[in-house]
Amino acid sequence: GENVEQHPSTLSVQEGDSAVIKCTYSDSASNYFPWYKQELGKRPQLIIDIRSNVGEKKDQRIAVTLNKTAKHFSLHITETQPEDSAVYFCAASIGRGGADGLTFGKGTHLIIQP
Amino acid sequence: GAGVSQTPSNKVTEKGKYVELRCDPISGHTALYWYRQSLGQGPEFLIYFQGTGAADDSGLPNDRFFAVRPEGSVSTLKIQRTERGDSAVYLCASSRGSVYEQYFGPGTRLTVT
Numbered sequence: 001g002e003n004v005e006q007h008p009s010t011l012s013v014q015e016g017d018s019a020v021i022k023c024t025y026s027d028s029a030s031n032y033f034p035w036y037k038q039e040l041g042k043r044p045q046l047i048i049d050i051r052s053n054v055g056e057k058k059d060q061r062i063a064v065t066l067n068k069t070a071k072h073f074s075l076h077i078t079e080t081q082p083e084d085s086a087v088y089f090c091a092a093s094i095g096r097g098g099a100d101g102l103t104f105g106k107g108t109h110l111i112i113q114p
Numbered sequence: 115g116a117g118v119s120q121t122p123s124n125k126v127t128e129k130g131k132y133v134e135l136r137c138d139p140i141s142g143h144t145a146l147y148w149y150r151q152s153l154g155q156g157p158e159f160l161i162y163f164q165g166t167g168a169a170d171d172s173g174l175p176n177d178r179f180f181a182v183r184p185e186g187s188v189s190t191l192k193i194q195r196t197e198r199g200d201s202a203v204y205l206c207a208s209s210r211g212s213v214y215e216q217y218f219g220p221g222t223r224l225t226v227t
Contacts (some may be wrong), residue, residue: 066201101149101162
């Protein structure tokens, strides 16, 4: 089955700097790659996603890039703010004929230093 | 509109007991998923329903775990003969089916003593 690796496990950046989180996946059939943000004790919240027919997607301060050849995708957060502090999870799905279960990475604890 | 809801929010049970966890998906969402999240880990896929049928139950860890969705809306995850290792947060998510975005509920924290 699919295996998703995520790095780093902890990332500390100064407020206003950029943060980059990287993930690799194993199954070349995967074609859907969402990113979730999870605050302590809360539900995972979808922040951005990308499908395999595009290489990059941006939404304000957040961007995701996908390299299908290398089987890796990354989350980029610019101009970080204190409210960006949370655990971020990448995930991958094959999406056979529709939605199916997501395989998640182990998460990155992002700490924004004031 | 209303998001995914789950009940109970917390459940404490003794080893060997039976538990049921409930998920109410977003209205109109045909796809429903169950995940399990242990402390410090990402959610782990358990089972996926498209409508009333389980389209993929490959993530269920063993035959003590079972889930139903009889009318294609509310789903119940059932765990028999609970073990301490079943302690985790059980998350439910729903999506519009052919669209991939999954929206999560707040989870049920299950503690087996």
